Amino acid sequence: MAAIVLSGGLRLEGQVTFLHGADLHLGSPLSSVGRMSAELREKIREAGYTAFRRMIDAALRHKVEFVVLCGDIYDQTERSARAKGFFIEQMDRLKHAAIPVYLIYGNHDPLGKRPAYFKYPDNVHILAAAEVDIMEVVGKDGRIKARILGQSYNQPWEKGKMHQSYTPPDHNVVNIALLHTGLNPSTMNYVPCSAAELKNISGFDYWALGHIHQRQVVHSQYPVIAFPGSPQGRHMGEPGLGGCLLVTAQRGKAATLQFIPTSSIVWLARDVPVKESDRSEDDLIASMIETGDQLLAAAAAMSGPEMDLAPGEAIDIEGFIVRWKFSGRGEIHNIIANDDEIAPELVERMRRELGGGSPFLWTEDVRFETASPLVDLENISAEDVVLGTLLQTYQEFADDPAMREQVIKLIGKSWFEQHDGEDVRDKALPLNDATYNSLLRRALHLAVERILEGRAL
Ligand SMILES: [Mn+2]
Structure with a gap:
């Protein structure tokens, strides 16, 4: 097999490059946050689909050898018509590029006893729920490039330790495990286990996890264990830039991970300290606008320092949804504490000030955790x-x-x-x-x- 040159470097013999995604929750809209313009509402409604389309764009751009999806593809067991149609459309794009997809279902979209209502293109391989399924990724030359092991959820909970039955038949190729788990030994509903348990199962070169919606590299040495997080946050509980992982794995070596950002909308909480000089809500608005402008200017640095972007990838954010919290001590506290209307007024004004830009900054809520300047705890005699x-x-x-x-x-x-x-x-x-x-x-x-x-x- 000839080495293939990638945009990021050389692909070596025995190496496999694939895309790892999870928790798409297709069919679940983002939380609604007040009266938006029709244009903004449309962007919000499309965000989950936009993110998944971007994921597939990246798979094609990087010419990955396959894609793995680790559960909660759909938000609900009764898959929505649009979610199904959209998913099939994206799978077809991969089929045209001869890219296979291996997926497990999670607690939101368990396989259950229902018959398959719809046909996927034949490049899509669903790992069974009855027992651990093993699939081989075979190259054009007929050789096995990698092996995928995993098990779908059969119901909205899986209390068993399914990973204990993950047993690769040999270690002559890269072995990849797909598992939908809360990675918590004491939480029974979502395959109770610990990172140490997974590390100790021999023969795996990469653990592709799903369920936790925040990106997380659980183990960065061999064998690498990671959650890609959701491609698009849906509410304030899923803050930051979502995406998926470009994984390069090799037998017996730590896989390398690069981040592919896919969110078009980013949820954020921002803390604003009140100033001693703050006297009115105009002063608070000024502080929020200053912080908001900095945030919009820094949009491109949103991925966080913990992981490199995959080569050629860029962050493309259409807007931020922000929850503000004022904290600290100041005279303004006495006004805030006595005026219930100040928070909704600040929300409305911020929406008018920054809600219409590109990227937009939409204020979800304003909260206060301020104290009177009288309260100087450090200097209590x-x-x-x-x-x-x-x-x-x-x-x-x-x-x-x-x-x-x-x-x-x-x-x-x-x-x-x-x-x-x-x-x-x-x-x-x-x-x-x-x-x-x-x-x-x-x-x-x-x-x-x-x-x-x-x-x-
Ligand atoms: Mn999920």
Whole structure:
């Protein structure tokens, strides 16, 4: 077999280059965020499809040898008509380039007992749900280039350790495992397992995972284990630039990963510190616009430093959807705390200011976590018995797990246990350290503020 020159360099004998994607959730729209123009609404509606089309464009551009998709191709078991049609269309494009696709279904699109309602082009290979399926990628010369092992979900949960049955028949070729898992040994619903368990299964050169919607290289040495994340975030719980991975794997060697960005819309949370000089909502708007302008200028640097872009790839963002949070101490806190209409007013004004540009910046929400300038915790005098005791109590709530348990019980149903990244509920508080600590801090600020106000009277 002759070596093929890629745009990024030489493809060596025995190496395979493929595209790894997961969690497309086709058919699931992005969350709606207020009254948008028809043009913006259209961009939002198309974003999930745009991202997948970009993924297939990249597969063709890089002339990959095959594509693997690791579950949650569709958002729902009852695949939407448009999602099905669109998926088949994209698969056809790969078929014309003689690129095969290997896929497993996940918890959102389990195979179940239903018959296949529709025919895929014959370059699409679905790994079975009944047991671990093994497929060989055969080159034009009839030689096996790689072997794919994996198992689809049969129902919306898989409590078994299916990966324990992943047994490659030999290691004469590159072996790739496809697995849809929460990668959490204590969460039972999505193939409970740990990275260490996967590493210890011998004979695999790459673990192609799906289920967690944020890109994550779980193990960067041999054997590399990675989640590509979703190609397009659908709400504030899926922030940042989504995409898929261009993987170059070789038998017995750590695979190299490069990132292919595909999101056209990016969800972001931005923290804006209030200034001592802030006196009105105009000052807050000015801070938001300044931060927003910086964000729009830096759009091209969005992929994060942790992974290189694949050669020739560029970031192409049509817009950002931003949740703002004001924090810190300042005079403005007293205005914010007494005016319920300030947040919706800021939202409306920001939408008017930056919502129509290209790229656009659409404000999802404005939240406040500010404190009065009175609250200067660092400089509480040692002689101040009341505030000293309050701080000590705060520390106990922060440090003592038993106290924490008490608080969680008290707040009861407002909390929920977040089992994995798929589980995002905007109206409830995820039970994690960040939420707990933030609530605790706000309670402390409020208490200190009231005490100091009382003293000033
Ligand atoms: Mn998913």
